[in-house]
Amino acid sequence: MNKIDDCIFCKIAAGKVGKLIYEDDEVAAFDDLNPQAPVHVLIVPKKHIARISDVMNDSDVCLMGKIVVAANKIAADRGISQDGYRLVINCNEGAGQSVWHVHFHLLGGRSLSWPPG
Ligand code: 5GP
Ligand code: ZN
DSSP states (O other): OOSGGGOHHHHHHTTSSSOOSEEOSSEEEEEOSSOSSSEEEEEEESSOOSOGGGOOSHHHHHHHHHHHHHHHHHHHHTTOTTTOEEEEOOOSGGGTOOSSSOOEEEEESSOOOSSOO
């Protein structure tokens, strides 16, 4: 799956469906459809990358760093910076990946246990 027409997160990131809560030139974020915490935001590159293990070159590495910066901003906006938050990337089916466009889960607003299931 490589085309915007086939990928729901490409469509959301392009503003074609859903509602963005954050956007810059390269990154977009939106609330998860099925939230697992009071704050559950998905942060994605606008560029289609299927999975985090496909991140190989310096440009994509830099892009992932920009997602972390966006996540930090959103965490501050949502008031969860102080108490704490979690960034999660699931890679491939065994880890629970179900949408084939790289996304960082930003979770917070409640106590989060460890280890995750
Ligand atoms: P994964 O299981 O791939 O790590 O995470 C996929 C996440 O995307 C899930 O938490 C799921 O609830 C969310 N999701 C799937 N489809 C949509 C959608 O169309 N819109 C939004 N906002 N979230 C979605
Ligand atoms: Zn995509």
